[in-house]
Amino acid sequence: MTSRVILHVGTPKTGTSYLQDVLFRNQERLVEDGIHYVADRFDAHFLAALDLMRLPWGGLETEAVGAWDALAEEVRRREGTAIISHEILATASRQQVGRALTSLGHEPGGTGTEVHLVISVRDLVRQIPAEWQENVKHRRELSYGTFLDEIRDPERATRIGAWFWGVQEIPDILNRWGHDVPPERIHLVTVPPSGAPRDLLWQRFSRAFGLDGLVLDLTGERANPSLGAPETALLRRINRAVNGVLDPPDYRPLVRELLAHQTLSQRTGSPRLTLPPDAVSWVTAIEESWIAEIEARGYDVVGDIDDLRGRPSSAPYADPDRPAERAVAGAAVDAIKALLVDNARVREEAGRLSAELHDTKSALDRAYLRPSYQRREAIVRRLQSSWGGRRLLGLYRTVRGRRQHG
Amino acid sequence: MAAEGPPGRPPRPAGERRAWGWVAHLRDGGTTPWCDWSAPAEPAGLFLPGAQQLELLRRINLASDRRIGPDLSRRVLEASAPGRGRPDLELVGASSGSDFGPRPVDPSDLPAEELIRVAVGLVADDLTADSPVSTGDSVWVRPWRTRYRLVGDPWVTDVWRDDLRRRGRPPGGATPRIVVVGGALDALLANTYAARAFDTGVPSWADWVGAFAARNTLAPRVDLAQVADNWARRSSAGSIRVVLDPRVAPRLLGVRRLPKVEPPGATGVELARLVASVLGLSTTPARRTALLRGVLAPRIRQAGAGARLAVPEEHRDWLTTRADRMYARLTAADYPVDGGPADLAPALEPGVTTPERADVLRLAMRLLTMRDLKTGGNAE
Numbered sequence: 048m049t050s051r052v053i054l055h056v057g058t059p060k061t062g063t064s065y066l067q068d069v070l071f072r073n074q075e076r077l078v079e080d081g082i083h084y085v086a087d088r089f090d091a092h093f094l095a096a097l098d099l100m101r102l103p104w105g106g107l108e109t110e111a112v113g114a115w116d117a118l119a120e121e122v123r124r125r126e127g128t129a130i131i132s133h134e135i136l137a138t139a140s141r142q143q144v145g146r147a148l149t150s151l152g153h154e155p156g157g158t159g160t161e162v163h164l165v166i167s168v169r170d171l172v173r174q175i176p177a178e179w180q181e182n183v184k185h186r187r188e189l190s191y192g193t194f195l196d197e198i199r200d201p202e203r204a205t206r207i208g209a210w211f212w213g214v215q216e217i218p219d220i221l222n223r224w225g226h227d228v229p230p231e232r233i234h235l236v237t238v239p240p241s242g243a244p245r246d247l248l249w250q251r252f253s254r255a256f257g258l259d260g261l262v263l264d265l266t267g268e269r270a271n272p273s274l275g276a277p278e279t280a281l282l283r284r285i286n287r288a289v290n291g292v293l294d295p296p297d298y299r300p301l302v303r304e305l306l307a308h309q310t311l312s313q314r315t316g317s318p319r320l321t322l323p324p325d326a327v328s329w330v331t332a333i334e335e336s337w338i339a340e341i342e343a344r345g346y347d348v349v350g351d352i353d354d355l356r357g358r359p360s361s362a363p364y365a366d367p368d369r370p371a372e373r374a375v376a377g378a379a380v381d382a383i384k385a386l387l388v389d390n391a392r393v394r395e396e397a398g399r400l401s402a403e404l405h406d407t408k409s410a411l412d413r414a415y416l417r418p419s420y421q422r423r424e425a426i427v428r429r430l431q432s433s434w435g436g437r438r439l440l441g442l443y444r445t446v447r448g449r450r451q452h453g
Numbered sequence: 454m455a456a457e458g459p460p461g462r463p464p465r466p467a468g469e470r471r472a473w474g475w476v477a478h479l480r481d482g483g484t485t486p487w488c489d490w491s492a493p494a495e496p497a498g499l500f501l502p503g504a505q506q507l508e509l510l511r512r513i514n515l516a517s518d519r520r521i522g523p524d525l526s527r528r529v530l531e532a533s534a535p536g537r538g539r540p541d542l543e544l545v546g547a548s549s550g551s552d553f554g555p556r557p558v559d560p561s562d563l564p565a566e567e568l569i570r571v572a573v574g575l576v577a578d579d580l581t582a583d584s585p586v587s588t589g590d591s592v593w594v595r596p597w598r599t600r601y602r603l604v605g606d607p608w609v610t611d612v613w614r615d616d617l618r619r620r621g622r623p624p625g626g627a628t629p630r631i632v633v634v635g636g637a638l639d640a641l642l643a644n645t646y647a648a649r650a651f652d653t654g655v656p657s658w659a660d661w662v663g664a665f666a667a668r669n670t671l672a673p674r675v676d677l678a679q680v681a682d683n684w685a686r687r688s689s690a691g692s693i694r695v696v697l698d699p700r701v702a703p704r705l706l707g708v709r710r711l712p713k714v715e716p717p718g719a720t721g722v723e724l725a726r727l728v729a730s731v732l733g734l735s736t737t738p739a740r741r742t743a744l745l746r747g748v749l750a751p752r753i754r755q756a757g758a759g760a761r762l763a764v765p766e767e768h769r770d771w772l773t774t775r776a777d778r779m780y781a782r783l784t785a786a787d788y789p790v791d792g793g794p795a796d797l798a799p800a801l802e803p804g805v806t807t808p809e810r811a812d813v814l815r816l817a818m819r820l821l822t823m824r825d826l827k828t829g830g831n832a833e
Contacts, residue, residue: 101535101574101734108734140541141500142533155499203555209539212555219554223540227499291667336552431627434596 057137061167081127119150138213169238172357237350275317277374318365472547503541508560534570565810572817599707600626605634608644628691637800647717654729678782697792718758719805763804
């Protein structure tokens with residue numbers, strides 16, 4: 048039975064996709080050192096999180112039925128240390144946290160399986176624009192201004208506000224997840240500021256998860272590149288135009304992947320999404336309150352608590368709700384180009400498949416013209432025209448192991 | 454619930470003890486609002502239930518004409534609201550004192566939507582614990598029956614098909630008569646929506662209709678001309694007949710009568726839609742459909758599903774135009790049609806375009822207490 052579980056529960060936009068990719072790709076290597084990342088597909092822990100929290104997610108939840116219990120059972124079966132990681136776990140309620148911990152063998156007061164909580168955290172100055180952009184990449188149409196208004200509402204009465212703080216408010220996440228976990232088993236990994244060495248965040252993850260010294264394949268596969276302000280504005284306009292006519296299975300590959308990730312994210316010269324100047328003092332006050340709370344609680348900080356003090360950009364603020372139209376037009380041309388190239392590829396493929404279908408149909412028609420086939424068809428038609436004939440045909444087909452449908 | 458916290462812990466604040474007293478009161482069937490409650494009690498668990506859960510239990514106690522069983526009250530207090538929305542909220546006057554997290558609330562001020570989220574999860578749990586009733590496929594099949602296929606309005610055809618099966622007249626057979634069931638286009642649209650709500654789940658009624666209006670198209674089963682064309686292309690199909698007047702259908706199907714099908718109630722459909730979304734998180738698609746149609750639908754009918762669904766006013770002209778075009782296509786294609794253009798035009802009967810949340814909550818609570826009564830949940 049697993050003696051130790053490292054439960055990584057958030058937060059989004061803190062390098063979690065990269066971490067999960069590395070863990071997934073190196074499963075066999077990790078097992079050699081008694082570390083288990085139990086996952087038969089790269090999004091296994093995501094599905095488990097959806098199941099635990101009963102979260103719909105654009106149809107993917109149908110693949111998540113029973114996923115949490117299955118994961119927990121497998122984790123308990125293994126010997127050594129197990130790692131579970133998904134950032135949306137941050138928003139679990141106390142009841143859901145209780146169920147999760149119990150299923151992993153945790154017992155009240157911190158006895159039973161030794162559960163360690165890891166939360167990766169980034170300054171709010173970067174998190175806020177990143178979360179809005181993520182909303183837009185998931186079909187949302189709300190403006191940046193509206194998003195800010197909703198997260199500033201102290202009632203958190205909207206889905207946007209409730210979700211944002213549920214996955215970002217570090218002390219509240221710690222209250223819910225850490226309610227019954229000894230403080231020495233709670234670890235915060237801070238995301239370094241922009242400009243830090245590229246591998247610094249990985250070094251911190253490695254230390255927090257006990258992976259130091261292991262030779263792992265650290266190639267990143269899934270990227271979630273960010274867009275500039277004009278590109279995000281364009282994407283929002285696209286959402287408004289297509290949300291009523293484009294189904295989710297088409298939106299994901301065409302808009303999110305082809306346009307956002309593969310095309311618009313390449314425009315790295317455009318102004319970045321940042322916090323508006325009038326929100327800086329509000330965000331700074333929140334960050335300071337979080338830092339004070341974390342320091343007071345004495346949790347293990349892997350990194351530097353000062354990383355949670357965001358550094359507002361010194362560049363002129365680029366408002367994505369009032370973007371430079373020339374920049375948006377440039378982004379739109381790139382998007383149209385990408386769609387045309389992809390459409391040409393699809394047409395070529397359709398042409399090839401059409402030719403294949405034509406050849407197949409021709410072969411079938413030739414088969415139907417054979418005298419033996421035509422004789423059999425005539426007999427079947429004759430039998431079908433009478434009650435006795437249909438009974439006989441049904442009996443024949445039953446004996447042959449087939450039943451007619453339709 | 455688990456025992457109280459670690460030994461040596463300082464005494465609980467007065468507000469928290471007052472809240473535990475309220476929890477005990479509600480578990481005993483109490484209905485006193487939080488703001489009027491004062492008696493304290495020792496903790497009965499590691500943490501207090503959320504304000505949504507507590508208020509839902511209070512309202513269930515209030516609405517029920519009998520004391521609900523301990524199992525239902527335990528489940529309500531331990532439930533987490535599925536889906537996105539506000540997390541479990543603390544009670545004002547009994548919060549942990551943390552400066553972080555959502556603001557504590559007076560549970561009486563919570564909107565119905567917050568309680569519906571919790572209630573819908575519980576209704577879904579009740580369904581997964583039950584089994585759909587068998588449709589009786591083992592009935593003797595009449596060899597002289599009319600061979601048919603019933604297509605079109607799914608709300609009506611499902612009921613008729615089940616009835617015919619029970620009478621030994623299942624669909625299918627060689628060269629069956631294709632009976633395309635229609636009616637007033639707004640009713641057809643509402644029926645199709647309701648059938649989807651009790652199947653795979655759908656967006657809200659207004660969004661669903663709006664999406665079709667935006668694309669100037671109709672849901673596949675609603676476009677009777679397309680349905681007829683699809684069947685005409687099948688070599689195994691027999692004659693095709695479009696029925697806009699339900700009185701004609703029994704004769705075409707070789708029976709004297711068919712059951713009257715009540716239009717779906719807006720409140721019931723909305724509840725089914727919400728429950729379907731949650732059920733999709735805990736069961737397979739096939740079982741979800743079976744539970745929604747075989748278990749939830751009869752319970753909703755018994756509890757009362759409310760007034761029928763009405764097409765939002767901004768889409769009525771569009772629908773009227775679509776009805777005219779559909780009739781013209783049917784007659785141009787020479788399909789025999791029982792009924793005239795007036796039978797296909799929107800009937801615009803009075804109804805509800807957006808179900809009241811309070812009504813949806815009431816229905817959900819009624820279903821919970823009905824099942825609690827049925828399973829014999831008695832007070833200790």
